[in-house]
Amino acid sequence: MPMCDNCQNPLIPHPATITKIIDETPDVKTFQVVFDDPEIQKNFRPKPGQVAQFSVIGVGEATISITSALPRIIKENMVEFSIKKVGRLTTVIHELEVGSKVAIRGPYGTHFPYEMMKGKDLLFIGGGIGLAPLRSLIDFVLDEENRDQYGKVDIIYGARSKADLCFKYDLFDRWPKCKDTNVYVTIDREEPGWDGHVGFVPSYLEELNPSPENRVAITCGPPIMIKFVLQGLEKMGYKDDQVITTLELKMKCGIGKCGRCNIGYKYVCVDGPVFSLAQLRELPPEF
Amino acid sequence: MANKTLKKDQVVSLLNKVAATYQLIAPVADDSVVMFKPLSSAEGVVFDYVNSVLPPKDYFFPQTEQMFKFSTRNNQIVINPPDPVKERVLFGIRPCDVQSIIAMDKVFDREYKDTYYLDKRAKTTIIAVSCTEPLPTCFCTSVGGSPTSAPGADLLLTDVGDVYLVEVLSEKGEAFVQKFSEFFGNENGEGAKKAEVEKAVAAKFVRTTSLEGVKAKLDNMFEHPYWERLARKCLGCACCTYVCPTCHCFDICDFNSNGFEGERFRCWDSCMFADYTRMAGGHNPRPTKKERVRNRFLHKLKYSWDRYGLGHCVGCGRCSRECPVNLDIYTVISDVKEVDANV
Numbered sequence A: 001m002p003m004c005d006n007c008q009n010p011l012i013p014h015p016a017t018i019t020k021i022i023d024e025t026p027d028v029k030t031f032q033v034v035f036d037d038p039e040i041q042k043n044f045r046p047k048p049g050q051v052a053q054f055s056v057i058g059v060g061e062a063t064i065s066i067t068s069a070l071p072r073i074i075k076e077n078m079v080e081f082s083i084k085k086v087g088r089l090t091t092v093i094h095e096l097e098v099g100s101k102v103a104i105r106g107p108y109g110t111h112f113p114y115e116m117m118k119g120k121d122l123l124f125i126g127g128g129i130g131l132a133p134l135r136s137l138i139d140f141v142l143d144e145e146n147r148d149q150y151g152k153v154d155i156i157y158g159a160r161s162k163a164d165l166c167f168k169y170d171l172f173d174r175w176p177k178c179k180d181t182n183v184y185v186t187i188d189r190e191e192p193g194w195d196g197h198v199g200f201v202p203s204y205l206e207e208l209n210p211s212p213e214n215r216v217a218i219t220c221g222p223p224i225m226i227k228f229v230l231q232g233l234e235k236m237g238y239k240d241d242q243v244i245t246t247l248e249l250k251m252k253c254g255i256g257k258c259g260r261c262n263i264g265y266k267y268v269c270v271d272g273p274v275f276s277l278a279q280l281r282e283l284p285p286e287f
Numbered sequence B: 001m002a003n004k005t006l007k008k009d010q011v012v013s014l015l016n017k018v019a020a021t022y023q024l025i026a027p028v029a030d031d032s033v034v035m036f037k038p039l040s041s042a043e044g045v046v047f048d049y050v051n052s053v054l055p056p057k058d059y060f061f062p063q064t065e066q067m068f069k070f071s072t073r074n075n076q077i078v079i080n081p082p083d084p085v086k087e088r089v090l091f092g093i094r095p096c097d098v099q100s101i102i103a104m105d106k107v108f109d110r111e112y113k114d115t116y117y118l119d120k121r122a123k124t125t126i127i128a129v130s131c132t133e134p135l136p137t138c139f140c141t142s143v144g145g146s147p148t149s150a151p152g153a154d155l156l157l158t159d160v161g162d163v164y165l166v167e168v169l170s171e172k173g174e175a176f177v178q179k180f181s182e183f184f185g186n187e188n189g190e191g192a193k194k195a196e197v198e199k200a201v202a203a204k205f206v207r208t209t210s211l212e213g214v215k216a217k218l219d220n221m222f223e224h225p226y227w228e229r230l231a232r233k234c235l236g237c238a239c240c241t242y243v244c245p246t247c248h249c250f251d252i253c254d255f256n257s258n259g260f261e262g263e264r265f266r267c268w269d270s271c272m273f274a275d276y277t278r279m280a281g282g283h284n285p286r287p288t289k290k291e292r293v294r295n296r297f298l299h300k301l302k303y304s305w306d307r308y309g310l311g312h313c314v315g316c317g318r319c320s321r322e323c324p325v326n327l328d329i330y331t332v333i334s335d336v337k338e339v340d341a342n343v
Helices: A038-043 A070-076 A088-094 A128-142 A168-177 A201-208 A223-235 A277-281 B008-021 B095-108 B115-122 B171-179 B190-202 B214-218 B226-232 B239-243 B289-308 B318-322 B329-338
Strands: A014-025 A028-035 A051-056 A060-065 A079-084 A101-108 A121-127 A153-159 A181-187 A215-220 A243-246 A274-276 B004-007 B023-030 B033-039 B064-071 B078-080 B088-093 B124-129 B155-159 B163-168 B184-186 B250-256 B261-268
Touching (some): A028 A088, A028 A101, A051 A079, A060 A079, A060 A088, A060 A128, A079 A088, A079 A128, A121 A128, A121 A201, A128 A153, A128 A168, A128 A215, A153 A168, A153 A201, A168 A181, A201 A223, A215 A223, A243 A277, A274 A277, B008 B023, B008 B088, B008 B163, B033 B088, B095 B115, B095 B124, B095 B289, B115 B124, B124 B171, B155 B171, B163 B171, B214 B289, B226 B289, B318 B329
Parallel strands (some): A121 A153, A121 A215, A153 A181, B088 B124, B124 B155
Antiparallel strands (some): A014 A028, A014 A101, A028 A079, A051 A060, A051 A101, B004 B163, B023 B033, B064 B078, B064 B261, B155 B163, B250 B261
């Protein structure tokens, strides 16, 4: 007989306030958010790669990856969400201002296996808003408290155009200054004022051809990019357990009940969003 | 606890007494459609029905359920969850539906506890009644169930002539029998009569197969052309998921009544709808009926075993009865046993 005496209702979100909004691209904004209840803020300790349910009360709720890393969440006492304007809810989110109220529950899901990555070189491959979940791990690894536990960090990132690059302050300023860190940025098509690489992320990856020797690749981006990146990594000799990705499917509850984010018998909200390629190979190709 | 008996002509009095203390939920016929309804007395309760059109799942997982009320006045969010439900007695449910509740327990009582469901579950005493007349679409015995046993119920009543044999299956059932002890007699050989009832009802099943080998076959049938063929006649109406006692998918929506106040609610959703998995950006991992039909049957017959260790088809036959194009899970089970998995 199932019982639930005094257990918390996991579907009730906690009120929070937007304290800063950063315009990343014409359709992506980063929202810095602080929980109204200091106890909840203090206990909100997501691991890199986890997600949360982000509500505008009265409008709706969606699953959004937590884009800031734990050391910074503690130091700066706030959480960052980078949100692309794509649908009804995210359009409303983009109209919010500093001081607006939102509501958040979580963190949910699996995290990047940062313990397993210790002592290894890391290769991040991101496309578009797909850099948002990767950023939580990049910042975690590059944080001064953790940096020495990991090897070289290479970040390959692409977007449709220069304007569509997220986290320009990280890509062109903060990350390249970090120890043993290289950032490779590409845009899909030539444009005036861009003297960097031009081309799609999967082909740039093959051009750079980073060796699989003692390295873990972590990728996120549009489904089509992930597909070609996974193929490319395989060709370059990466084994299935050296490749980590994070998936996004439509979710409502975030806690493995509402049903829609299943891939086979796994639910992306509780069994993912982070999967190794080895784990994905055991599931039907339905994502 | 030892079995009891309950005289048939005492049941209405018992239910009337129950209705005075608890919320009584029992089957009633509305224009010949049998439904489970909350009742203030036993008037109108039907005893000779075979099964309800809709399962009693609504009383644990309502079709539409308020999750909380909210106010956003003065830029302050105030959230008020609903009050817990009262103690209820769910009378008259069939063994297949008891099994469906066990299946839903596995979903809602997991790493995250669904308090809406669990509150209702904990406060409901389930009095099941054995079937004596299966419908032609019934096949509980094919999927591991039985029309005359109901593990997971609190009491099980079986019609053995002038009396019901009352099997006390849980502490909650025992407490119920003690509370209403004046209605219950001691068993005196009725257990033996039950064996005859069991035998008689088992012989009446038209549909008899088994799940043997089905899961193992489905493990390797994801890409099989069978799904394409099967999906061709599906209308995508989602009726099957609506009448299914184990379908637990839901959507979450906000209703904003005046710009500042409203409620967040959840309501049944269906994997048969394209929007169910379609993301705001347009990507849809199950874009056509083929993927959706395949997902539904794999969920019932394979994924549920992989995830929860039990089947999510209890053989109630509701989806087979209500499907407008006779897309029938019993036929699917039989087909899967027949088709060449290597095609």
